[in-house]
Amino acid sequence: MNYVKVYVNHRVNKDDELLYTIKPSDFADIKIGQLVEVPFLNSYILGIISGFSKEKVDYKVKNIQRILSGKLYNNLHFNLAKLISKDYFTPMNKTLMAFYPDLSKKIDQSDYFDIQDREDVEGKIKYYFASDKKRVNFYKKIINKYRKVIFIFPTLFRALQFASEINHQSPIYSSETKYFEKYKIIKDFYNQKSGILIGTRQAIYLQSKHNYLIVVDEYNHIGHINDQLPNYTSEYLAHQLRKFGIDIFLFTHAPTISSMNYTWNYLVNNNPQLLIKNYSKTEELTYFLENIVSENIKTLIYNPIYQSRAYLCLDCQEYLKCENCAQNLTGIKQNSQIYCRNCHLDLVENICNIC
Numbered sequence: 001m002n003y004v005k006v007y008v009n010h011r012v013n014k015d016d017e018l019l020y021t022i023k024p025s026d027f028a029d030i031k032i033g034q035l036v037e038v039p040f041l042n043s044y045i046l047g048i049i050s051g052f053s054k055e056k057v058d059y060k061v062k063n064i065q066r067i068l069s070g071k072l073y074n075n076l077h078f079n080l081a082k083l084i085s086k087d088y089f090t091p092m093n094k095t096l097m098a099f100y101p102d103l104s105k106k107i108d109q110s111d112y113f114d115i116q117d118r119e120d121v122e123g124k125i126k127y128y129f130a131s132d133k134k135r136v137n138f139y140k141k142i143i144n145k146y147r148k149v150i151f152i153f154p155t156l157f158r159a160l161q162f163a164s165e166i167n168h169q170s171p172i173y174s175s176e177t178k179y180f181e182k183y184k185i186i187k188d189f190y191n192q193k194s195g196i197l198i199g200t201r202q203a204i205y206l207q208s209k210h211n212y213l214i215v216v217d218e219y220n221h222i223g224h225i226n227d228q229l230p231n232y233t234s235e236y237l238a239h240q241l242r243k244f245g246i247d248i249f250l251f252t253h254a255p256t257i258s259s260m261n262y263t264w265n266y267l268v269n270n271n272p273q274l275l276i277k278n279y280s281k282t283e284e285l286t287y288f289l290e291n292i293v294s295e296n297i298k299t300l301i302y303n304p305i306y307q308s309r310a311y312l313c314l315d316c317q318e319y320l321k322c323e324n325c326a327q328n329l330t331g332i333k334q335n336s337q338i339y340c341r342n343c344h345l346d347l348v349e350n351i352c353n354i355c
Contacts, residue, residue: 033073121245130267154223173199316355
């Protein structure tokens, strides 16, 4: 008997697909990559069709309840999910569901569309170093040169700023976008021959059947690091997407070690000399900087631990630590509340908990 293999949106004990049967009325419409609603325990949950099977089983297999979409997941999505799942120890079902979070279960059948599989062709990736002003000006040139572009920003604020700068009226694709708007954005971007899409980190998963460019703004910003399952960085995804013929530009004002083997494009008047150095002692850093200044060298100094901010108590000269996980407190909210980025626990009254 033919079965359908489905990744379900539930915390199952293993990472394998579950088997379901197909109603005779759905035979002609079933495709790999569709969203479906399936029975699970005493309820109905969301699932993604990942394949078909003829294996024999000694238990009763339930029917798929209903089809919810066209083919929204193609070979790129499944290959990407396997890489993320392997490298970041994340279940396949959670990884796949994260590509299109919060999609509606009430998509009208007349709005169904299929995302076709992509060829395994090498795209190109470019790294750019630039200040904010020069970067925005360069983005405007990109819009004039390329017919179809996704601009991905680390925060919604930066995305809205850029949208205002170029007078972009369409909705921003982010976690705050309403679910019915998300589906429309996904469908329109896939089908239209030209257009600009502005979004935050999750927009990197969107695709088009036409040639398009992905621009990742401030790619090593903490906003491009997903701290929930699946864990990933936008830079990591960019290198995987390139394998499917997608061109990607990565912009920053502070390069990372992972990018040092690539040619850098400098959007500045004078290309600086790039130096990488680990700084363990303040005296060493001071001596190093004094030599650079005295020799009048145009230098871009990269500190590999620039994101490892911590707060020091001036009374006891100890770093503030989380009472729950004992890690240094490195986060600060808009209301100046210090908190732990690891377990999200606030520091009570912002007062040192050591002295």
